[in-house]
Amino acid sequence: MSTSVHAVRLVAAHEFRMRLRTGRWKWLLGGFTAVMLAFTWFLATSLNASRDSYYNGETMVHDTTSIGPQMFGILMLFVLGLMLIISPTLTSQSINGDRERGTLATLQVTLLSPTDIAIGKLLAGWSVGLVALALSVPFVLFSVAQGGVGFLSAVATLTVVALLIGVICAVAQALSALMSRSISSGLLSYLATAALTIGTLITYFLALSATSEQKPILIGSDYMTQGVVRHPEEVWWLLSPNPFVILADAAPALPPLRADNGDVVQRSDDPLGSIRRSVRDATLPDSSLPCGGTVYSSSDQPIGDRLTPTIPQCPAHPADPSPVWPWGLGFDLLLGAFAVTVTIRRLRTPATRLGRGVRVA
Amino acid sequence: MIEEAELAEPRAEAGIVVEDVTRSFGEVWAVRGMSLVVPYGRVTALVGPNGAGKTTLMLMLATLLAPTAGRIRIAGVDPAADPVAVRRVTGWMPDTLGMYDQLKVHEYLAFFADAHRLSKAERAQAVPALLATVRLDEFALAPVHVLSRGQKQRLALARALIHKPRVLLLDEPASGLDPRSRIELRDLLRRLAADGVAILVSSHILSELAEMADRAVFVSAGQVVASREMSDLAAIGSDQRVPWRIRARDPEALEAVLTGRGLAGTASPAGFELPPMTEDQASDLLAEAVGAGVRILAFGPTGTPLESAYLALTEEGRR
16 A cells, blocks of 8 residues: 555644644643743743852853853753653554544545554654644743854754654554553553663663773772772663753754863853763763773783783873764664554554454444 | 355355455454355345454454455455455445544545545535435534534444445444434435445344345354345244234233233233244234234234344254
8 A cells, every 4th residue: 555645644634633623732732831931931040140150170260151051951951851741642542542432443444554644643743742842942042042052053952852752752652553552552651751761871870880890900009909990881872862862962062161261161051061071971981990000900911929910001082072862863763763663563454463452443 | 154045146246255254363253254245236234143243244344354264355356465445445334433523524524535535526526415415414514523423323424435435334334323314324225225336234233224134144153144135034033933012902801811821911002012922823812812802903023024034043053
């Protein structure tokens, strides 16, 4: 059965119209706007109160870029958080809910293909998410207007959020196609979102622990101690699908700040930049090990009653480690594509096998 | 089983041919080796109790379920091999209505016209015409949720007809219809059949089917028990025990006769409801009552010939 743009648009427009007429969207979007308004106001007020100069530990830094970058970063993380809460609800009942209402089968016996139905419904759910995202744009532009953040940076960051909404919607829709009951798919959709956000973080730290090793370290010429050597470079990829990591890492870097003496200093007013630095540093070997210290490894050869010390070289860390977001976003987009495939397969008829508890009509 | 008369029918011209079709859901066999033929230009009733496999068969014919075994041909096409071709020529009305309550009535039909890829001109012609056919034209701009169950039933029928199907599958189409709508449904189906549409109507309410069908296929426990022309059905039940109703001008005298024969009839405004008996037993009772001077106003089986035949055939099937 062929898929056409016309058919996908027909399903998407139909679904979107149905959602508009339920009336719930008004509450959803109204609530979203109210929360954004309140949060932006509190954020702007508190940032303005702590404005001016700050001490970075060594010297006085004058913030010449105002509250813009900090406000933009915090606001974008907040918007992403809100969207991750809203998005699963947009599609987590789109297939099994229609089955329960008896409307899915009437669609399946028309000339609409499973792909038309799956993609059309996904586009409708995603569109509602994008409408909510669009409502956050004035607040984001307000933070951009404070200075320090380029307009294109804001567009790029919003685009990443838009793609992540699509991924979450696709996963929730696949779960609604797999589960017979809409309450189960709703719950599992939130668990899947939690797995991407909190789950990746927990898994990363567990894996970091599991891959770390104890080694004797010689400090100076005759002081030996046990040191923990971590290998974040082996497990950093576990963090990459995390939507917050993707957002922070994909957001364009802000221009550097300069201290009174003209030196470039680490920005402490850029939340997205802080996350980006932490994640990118994780792709490199552990830099907490004292360079020039002496580490004995199991492969060291004894000479007399002493081991031959291995003098670890200080790793030559690149000034700007490679970005993580292409891997993470790539993984998430693949996950979304896989979810759409699952949905299409579950919509195929005539069905030879039905899931437990699934009724055709 | 396929009756001999059916085997003689030219199957190439049949709207639906089902051959030894089986469908299981895990351990449960919903349909076990069903075979039947639904010719064009006829209304065929699929008769059976709840759980007989009627809806499962309908779902297979509507291209939603694949048979576990056996062969199906709709307008000469195997739904498993080419479901799209089958959907182009098949209209299906399920027992669950599946309405989009938020849409207006005309929008609802227009959406399904688009989903069946009707052109704008075809849609503009088909939607009002069908709304008039099912007497919903005055509700065209009303939201679907304000319709009564019977009106929704008629809208579902219009949806099934939107692409002018050559094969029509109706699952419990008359449930919820008022008497006038039921008569109109019967007339509409007769007109469609006269236009050459093959119609399969499933129901367990036999009085509905008796009004609209040319032929009946009896199913029980997932199998076809028998297949008969409606005109032949009256004879089948003559020796079967069916409930009867009798009414007399002097009920006390009638009650005395009934008591004398050990018949505990239940009194109702329409007369006495009698327990199941054969035609011979009924005629004996009538003769005795008339002989006793009871002035009888009405006496007859409470069911239709289809009900009598169904009871007879399913009883045979059990034996």
